[in-house]
Amino acid sequence: MTVSAELELRSFVLLRLGERRFAVSANQIAELVPPSRIFRFPHRTPKLEGVILRRGRIVPVCDVSEMLLGKRLTSRRFYLIAMRNYATQREWIAIPVTGECELINTDMMAAAESDAPHVAGWLSHDGDVIEVLNLDTLTPGPEQALAEAAAAQRAEAQP
Amino acid sequence: MRLAAPVKPSPAKTEQIILFRVSGQLFAVSSASVQEVRSADSMSGAAIEINAPGLRKVRHVVRRGDRSLFIVNGAMHFGLHAVEGALLFVLRKTRTALLIDGIEKMATMTRLQALPLSFCHEERQWYRGLTALDQSVVPVVHPEGFLSPEELALLDAALLEADNSAAADLEETESAQ
Numbered sequence: 001m002t003v004s005a006e007l008e009l010r011s012f013v014l015l016r017l018g019e020r021r022f023a024v025s026a027n028q029i030a031e032l033v034p035p036s037r038i039f040r041f042p043h044r045t046p047k048l049e050g051v052i053l054r055r056g057r058i059v060p061v062c063d064v065s066e067m068l069l070g071k072r073l074t075s076r077r078f079y080l081i082a083m084r085n086y087a088t089q090r091e092w093i094a095i096p097v098t099g100e101c102e103l104i105n106t107d108m109m110a111a112a113e114s115d116a117p118h119v120a121g122w123l124s125h126d127g128d129v130i131e132v133l134n135l136d137t138l139t140p141g142p143e144q145a146l147a148e149a150a151a152a153q154r155a156e157a158q159p
Numbered sequence: 160m161r162l163a164a165p166v167k168p169s170p171a172k173t174e175q176i177i178l179f180r181v182s183g184q185l186f187a188v189s190s191a192s193v194q195e196v197r198s199a200d201s202m203s204g205a206a207i208e209i210n211a212p213g214l215r216k217v218r219h220v221v222r223r224g225d226r227s228l229f230i231v232n233g234a235m236h237f238g239l240h241a242v243e244g245a246l247l248f249v250l251r252k253t254r255t256a257l258l259i260d261g262i263e264k265m266a267t268m269t270r271l272q273a274l275p276l277s278f279c280h281e282e283r284q285w286y287r288g289l290t291a292l293d294q295s296v297v298p299v300v301h302p303e304g305f306l307s308p309e310e311l312a313l314l315d316a317a318l319l320e321a322d323n324s325a326a327a328d329l330e331e332t333e334s335a336q
Contacts, residue, residue, distance in 0.1 A: 044280035
Protein backbone atom coordinates (compact mmCIF):
# COMPACT_ATOMS: atom_id res chain seq x y z
CA MET A 1 0.00 0.00 0.00
CA THR A 2 1.38 3.41 -0.91
CA VAL A 3 1.54 6.28 1.52
CA SER A 4 -0.94 8.30 -0.56
CA ALA A 5 -3.48 5.49 -0.49
CA GLU A 6 -3.34 5.51 3.29
CA LEU A 7 -4.27 9.17 3.43
CA GLU A 8 -7.94 9.91 3.54
CA LEU A 9 -8.87 11.83 0.40
CA ARG A 10 -11.65 14.36 0.73
CA SER A 11 -13.55 16.41 -1.81
CA PHE A 12 -13.14 20.15 -1.96
CA VAL A 13 -14.55 22.86 -4.17
CA LEU A 14 -11.95 25.36 -5.31
CA LEU A 15 -13.32 28.86 -5.72
CA ARG A 16 -11.71 31.90 -7.23
CA LEU A 17 -11.69 35.37 -5.72
CA GLY A 18 -9.71 37.74 -7.92
CA GLU A 19 -6.26 36.25 -8.41
CA ARG A 20 -6.48 33.86 -5.49
CA ARG A 21 -8.04 30.47 -5.01
CA PHE A 22 -9.61 29.12 -1.84
CA ALA A 23 -11.19 25.79 -0.99
CA VAL A 24 -14.36 24.78 0.82
CA SER A 25 -15.27 21.25 1.84
CA ALA A 26 -17.50 19.87 -0.92
CA ASN A 27 -20.07 18.54 1.52
CA GLN A 28 -20.91 22.14 2.44
CA ILE A 29 -21.64 23.18 -1.14
CA ALA A 30 -25.13 23.04 -2.62
CA GLU A 31 -24.62 24.56 -6.07
CA LEU A 32 -22.95 27.20 -8.21
CA VAL A 33 -25.42 29.63 -9.76
CA PRO A 34 -25.17 32.61 -12.09
CA PRO A 35 -25.61 36.02 -10.49
CA SER A 36 -29.22 36.97 -9.95
CA ARG A 37 -30.87 40.11 -8.65
CA ILE A 38 -29.80 41.07 -5.14
CA PHE A 39 -32.54 42.47 -2.95
CA ARG A 40 -31.17 45.03 -0.55
CA PHE A 41 -32.84 46.42 2.54
CA PRO A 42 -31.56 48.28 5.59
CA HIS A 43 -29.60 46.26 8.14
CA ARG A 44 -26.53 46.65 10.34
CA THR A 45 -24.61 43.43 9.73
CA PRO A 46 -21.29 44.02 8.01
CA LYS A 47 -20.28 41.79 5.06
CA LEU A 48 -23.92 41.12 4.14
CA GLU A 49 -24.98 42.61 0.82
CA GLY A 50 -28.59 41.55 0.75
CA VAL A 51 -30.47 38.45 -0.29
CA ILE A 52 -31.20 36.49 -3.45
CA LEU A 53 -34.17 34.29 -4.24
CA ARG A 54 -33.16 30.73 -5.02
CA ARG A 55 -35.61 27.87 -5.47
CA GLY A 56 -38.20 29.75 -3.44
CA ARG A 57 -35.78 30.34 -0.59
CA ILE A 58 -34.35 33.65 0.51
CA VAL A 59 -30.57 33.29 0.69
CA PRO A 60 -28.28 35.93 2.24
CA VAL A 61 -25.31 37.07 0.14
CA CYS A 62 -22.08 37.19 2.17
CA ASP A 63 -19.18 38.97 0.54
CA VAL A 64 -16.00 37.44 1.95
CA SER A 65 -13.58 39.09 -0.50
CA GLU A 66 -12.69 42.01 1.75
CA MET A 67 -11.81 39.73 4.62
CA LEU A 68 -9.80 37.32 2.46
CA LEU A 69 -8.16 39.73 0.01
CA GLY A 70 -8.24 43.01 1.87
CA LYS A 71 -10.33 44.64 -0.85
CA ARG A 72 -13.85 44.33 -2.20
CA LEU A 73 -14.30 42.73 -5.57
CA THR A 74 -16.97 44.39 -7.64
CA SER A 75 -17.00 41.89 -10.51
CA ARG A 76 -18.56 38.51 -9.90
CA ARG A 77 -19.48 35.63 -12.13
CA PHE A 78 -21.26 33.20 -9.87
CA TYR A 79 -22.71 32.65 -6.45
CA LEU A 80 -21.50 29.61 -4.60
CA ILE A 81 -24.42 28.40 -2.50
CA ALA A 82 -23.05 26.83 0.64
CA MET A 83 -24.40 25.50 3.90
CA ARG A 84 -23.50 27.52 6.98
CA ASN A 85 -23.79 25.96 10.44
CA TYR A 86 -25.20 27.97 13.31
CA ALA A 87 -25.55 26.73 16.88
CA THR A 88 -28.63 24.62 16.26
CA GLN A 89 -29.44 25.22 12.62
CA ARG A 90 -27.98 25.08 9.14
CA GLU A 91 -28.83 27.63 6.49
CA TRP A 92 -27.81 28.41 2.94
CA ILE A 93 -25.60 31.38 2.22
CA ALA A 94 -24.48 32.72 -1.17
CA ILE A 95 -20.82 33.64 -1.63
CA PRO A 96 -19.97 35.76 -4.68
CA VAL A 97 -17.01 34.32 -6.62
CA THR A 98 -15.19 35.69 -9.63
CA GLY A 99 -14.53 32.54 -11.66
CA GLU A 100 -15.41 28.92 -12.33
CA CYS A 101 -15.19 26.49 -9.45
CA GLU A 102 -13.46 23.13 -9.56
CA LEU A 103 -14.07 19.92 -7.64
CA ILE A 104 -10.93 18.13 -6.48
CA ASN A 105 -10.11 15.16 -4.27
CA THR A 106 -7.14 15.62 -2.04
CA ASP A 107 -6.00 15.38 1.54
CA MET A 108 -6.06 18.36 3.87
CA MET A 109 -3.41 19.50 6.29
CA ALA A 110 -4.94 20.63 9.57
CA ALA A 111 -4.75 24.32 10.44
CA ALA A 112 -2.13 25.44 12.95
CA GLU A 113 -2.98 27.42 16.07
CA SER A 114 -1.35 30.47 14.54
CA ASP A 115 -3.67 30.40 11.52
CA ALA A 116 -6.58 32.81 11.28
CA PRO A 117 -9.90 31.49 12.66
CA HIS A 118 -11.38 31.28 9.17
CA VAL A 119 -8.70 28.77 8.09
CA ALA A 120 -9.95 25.19 8.48
CA GLY A 121 -6.81 23.72 6.92
CA TRP A 122 -4.51 23.75 3.93
CA LEU A 123 -4.26 21.75 0.77
CA SER A 124 -1.79 21.54 -2.04
CA HIS A 125 -3.03 21.62 -5.62
CA ASP A 126 -1.34 22.42 -8.96
CA GLY A 127 1.69 23.76 -7.16
CA ASP A 128 -0.39 26.14 -5.04
CA VAL A 129 -0.96 25.97 -1.32
CA ILE A 130 -4.62 26.76 -0.82
CA GLU A 131 -6.52 27.83 2.31
CA VAL A 132 -9.53 25.70 3.19
CA LEU A 133 -12.17 28.07 4.50
CA ASN A 134 -14.22 27.65 7.63
CA LEU A 135 -17.43 29.36 6.54
CA ASP A 136 -18.83 29.28 10.07
CA THR A 137 -16.23 31.76 11.26
CA LEU A 138 -15.78 33.64 7.99
CA THR A 139 -19.40 34.68 7.51
CA PRO A 140 -21.59 36.65 9.92
CA GLY A 141 -23.75 34.95 12.52
CA PRO A 142 -24.97 35.39 16.11
CA GLU A 143 -21.69 34.10 17.55
CA GLN A 144 -19.72 36.79 15.68
CA ALA A 145 -22.14 39.45 16.89
CA LEU A 146 -21.61 38.30 20.49
CA ALA A 147 -17.83 38.30 20.02
CA GLU A 148 -17.96 41.82 18.52
CA ALA A 149 -20.10 43.06 21.42
CA ALA A 150 -17.69 41.51 23.94
CA ALA A 151 -14.71 43.08 22.17
CA ALA A 152 -16.44 46.47 22.17
CA GLN A 153 -17.14 46.14 25.91
CA ARG A 154 -13.49 45.25 26.58
CA ALA A 155 -12.35 48.25 24.54
CA GLU A 156 -14.71 50.54 26.49
CA ALA A 157 -13.50 49.12 29.81
CA GLN A 158 -9.87 49.93 28.97
CA PRO A 159 -8.72 53.28 30.39
CA MET B 160 -57.46 -2.92 -2.24
CA ARG B 161 -58.61 0.51 -1.26
CA LEU B 162 -56.59 3.59 -1.82
CA ALA B 163 -56.14 5.94 1.07
CA ALA B 164 -58.38 8.96 0.87
CA PRO B 165 -56.50 11.92 -0.55
CA VAL B 166 -55.47 14.37 2.12
CA LYS B 167 -57.12 17.73 1.60
CA PRO B 168 -54.49 20.41 1.51
CA SER B 169 -55.15 22.85 4.32
CA PRO B 170 -55.58 26.39 3.06
CA ALA B 171 -52.38 28.36 3.30
CA LYS B 172 -52.38 30.83 6.16
CA THR B 173 -52.32 34.26 4.66
CA GLU B 174 -51.90 37.71 6.11
CA GLN B 175 -52.91 41.09 4.75
CA ILE B 176 -49.96 43.46 4.56
CA ILE B 177 -49.46 47.09 3.66
CA LEU B 178 -46.47 47.82 1.45
CA PHE B 179 -45.02 51.23 2.18
CA ARG B 180 -41.97 53.27 1.30
CA VAL B 181 -39.46 54.98 3.53
CA SER B 182 -36.84 57.03 1.71
CA GLY B 183 -37.65 55.09 -1.44
CA GLN B 184 -37.11 51.69 0.20
CA LEU B 185 -40.00 49.23 0.24
CA PHE B 186 -41.18 47.64 3.51
CA ALA B 187 -44.25 45.71 4.62
CA VAL B 188 -46.29 45.77 7.79
CA SER B 189 -49.20 43.59 8.80
CA SER B 190 -52.38 45.60 8.22
CA ALA B 191 -53.64 44.31 11.58
CA SER B 192 -50.78 46.21 13.25
CA VAL B 193 -51.83 49.55 11.80
CA GLN B 194 -54.47 51.26 13.89
CA GLU B 195 -54.67 54.49 11.89
CA VAL B 196 -53.17 56.12 8.85
CA ARG B 197 -52.93 59.89 9.12
CA SER B 198 -51.34 62.57 7.03
CA ALA B 199 -48.29 64.04 8.73
CA ASP B 200 -49.82 67.53 8.38
CA SER B 201 -52.94 66.56 10.29
CA MET B 202 -50.84 65.60 13.31
CA SER B 203 -48.42 68.50 13.19
CA GLY B 204 -50.76 70.84 15.09
CA ALA B 205 -51.06 68.46 18.04
CA ALA B 206 -47.41 67.44 18.10
CA ILE B 207 -45.10 68.66 20.85
CA GLU B 208 -41.38 68.90 20.25
CA ILE B 209 -39.25 66.53 22.29
CA ASN B 210 -35.51 66.14 22.54
CA ALA B 211 -34.15 62.90 23.98
CA PRO B 212 -30.35 62.87 24.00
CA GLY B 213 -28.90 60.42 21.46
CA LEU B 214 -32.28 59.65 19.94
CA ARG B 215 -32.55 61.71 16.80
CA LYS B 216 -35.25 59.60 15.17
CA VAL B 217 -37.93 60.94 17.56
CA ARG B 218 -38.51 64.69 17.44
CA HIS B 219 -42.20 64.95 18.25
CA VAL B 220 -44.76 63.42 20.54
CA VAL B 221 -48.55 63.49 20.30
CA ARG B 222 -50.73 63.37 23.41
CA ARG B 223 -53.88 61.30 23.23
CA GLY B 224 -55.65 61.34 26.56
CA ASP B 225 -53.20 59.84 29.00
CA ARG B 226 -51.23 58.18 26.19
CA SER B 227 -48.20 59.62 24.42
CA LEU B 228 -47.42 58.58 20.85
CA PHE B 229 -43.84 59.07 19.79
CA ILE B 230 -43.40 59.99 16.13
CA VAL B 231 -40.53 57.89 14.79
CA ASN B 232 -38.89 59.07 11.59
CA GLY B 233 -38.70 55.83 9.58
CA ALA B 234 -35.76 57.00 7.46
CA MET B 235 -33.64 57.81 10.50
CA HIS B 236 -34.64 54.58 12.23
CA PHE B 237 -33.40 52.51 9.28
CA GLY B 238 -30.37 54.72 8.65
CA LEU B 239 -31.69 55.85 5.27
CA HIS B 240 -31.39 59.22 3.61
CA ALA B 241 -33.76 61.45 5.56
CA VAL B 242 -36.74 62.76 3.63
CA GLU B 243 -39.83 64.62 4.72
CA GLY B 244 -42.38 61.95 5.64
CA ALA B 245 -45.90 62.44 4.36
CA LEU B 246 -47.91 59.81 6.23
CA LEU B 247 -48.08 58.43 9.74
CA PHE B 248 -48.89 54.88 10.72
CA VAL B 249 -50.20 54.72 14.26
CA LEU B 250 -49.09 51.24 15.24
CA ARG B 251 -51.48 49.17 17.34
CA LYS B 252 -50.41 48.11 20.86
CA THR B 253 -47.33 50.34 20.70
CA ARG B 254 -46.49 53.95 21.49
CA THR B 255 -45.15 54.48 17.98
CA ALA B 256 -46.44 56.60 15.13
CA LEU B 257 -44.22 55.82 12.16
CA LEU B 258 -43.42 58.57 9.68
CA ILE B 259 -43.25 57.17 6.13
CA ASP B 260 -43.13 58.48 2.55
CA GLY B 261 -46.32 56.80 1.43
CA ILE B 262 -48.29 53.63 0.91
CA GLU B 263 -47.46 51.54 -2.16
CA LYS B 264 -50.31 49.04 -2.03
CA MET B 265 -52.06 46.33 -0.02
CA ALA B 266 -51.11 42.73 -0.63
CA THR B 267 -51.57 39.23 0.71
CA MET B 268 -48.57 37.51 2.22
CA THR B 269 -48.66 33.74 1.94
CA ARG B 270 -45.30 33.00 3.52
CA LEU B 271 -43.13 34.82 6.00
CA GLN B 272 -39.58 33.50 6.04
CA ALA B 273 -37.57 34.04 9.20
CA LEU B 274 -34.75 36.50 8.81
CA PRO B 275 -31.66 34.41 7.90
CA LEU B 276 -29.38 33.94 10.90
CA SER B 277 -26.57 35.73 9.06
CA PHE B 278 -28.42 38.94 9.88
CA CYS B 279 -27.32 39.25 13.46
CA HIS B 280 -27.53 42.89 14.53
CA GLU B 281 -30.32 45.41 15.20
CA GLU B 282 -32.27 44.24 12.15
CA ARG B 283 -33.36 41.20 14.16
CA GLN B 284 -35.46 43.59 16.29
CA TRP B 285 -36.61 45.57 13.26
CA TYR B 286 -38.02 42.74 11.16
CA ARG B 287 -40.40 39.85 11.75
CA GLY B 288 -38.95 38.27 8.63
CA LEU B 289 -38.86 38.51 4.85
CA THR B 290 -41.48 37.75 2.27
CA ALA B 291 -41.21 37.10 -1.45
CA LEU B 292 -43.73 39.13 -3.36
CA ASP B 293 -43.96 39.57 -7.15
CA GLN B 294 -40.42 38.20 -7.65
CA SER B 295 -39.11 40.63 -5.08
CA VAL B 296 -38.11 40.32 -1.42
CA VAL B 297 -39.63 42.69 1.11
CA PRO B 298 -38.75 42.97 4.81
CA VAL B 299 -41.78 42.77 7.09
CA VAL B 300 -41.36 45.16 9.99
CA HIS B 301 -41.97 44.40 13.62
CA PRO B 302 -44.32 47.08 15.06
CA GLU B 303 -42.60 46.85 18.47
CA GLY B 304 -39.16 47.10 16.87
CA PHE B 305 -39.12 50.86 16.35
CA LEU B 306 -38.62 51.80 19.99
CA SER B 307 -36.80 49.57 22.44
CA PRO B 308 -37.71 49.64 26.17
CA GLU B 309 -34.51 51.63 26.79
CA GLU B 310 -35.47 54.18 24.14
CA LEU B 311 -38.98 54.46 25.56
CA ALA B 312 -37.51 55.11 29.01
CA LEU B 313 -35.31 57.86 27.53
CA LEU B 314 -38.29 59.40 25.78
CA ASP B 315 -40.46 59.26 28.91
CA ALA B 316 -37.72 61.02 30.84
CA ALA B 317 -37.43 63.70 28.15
CA LEU B 318 -41.19 64.10 28.12
CA LEU B 319 -41.30 64.54 31.89
CA GLU B 320 -38.55 67.13 31.68
CA ALA B 321 -40.43 68.99 28.93
CA ASP B 322 -43.62 68.91 31.03
CA ASN B 323 -41.83 70.22 34.11
CA SER B 324 -40.21 73.02 32.18
CA ALA B 325 -43.56 73.95 30.57
CA ALA B 326 -45.21 73.98 34.03
CA ALA B 327 -42.42 76.17 35.40
CA ASP B 328 -42.79 78.56 32.45
CA LEU B 329 -46.53 78.78 33.01
CA GLU B 330 -46.07 79.44 36.73
CA GLU B 331 -43.53 82.16 35.94
CA THR B 332 -45.88 83.84 33.45
CA GLU B 333 -48.81 83.71 35.88
CA SER B 334 -46.78 85.20 38.73
CA ALA B 335 -45.50 87.96 36.43
CA GLN B 336 -49.08 88.79 35.46
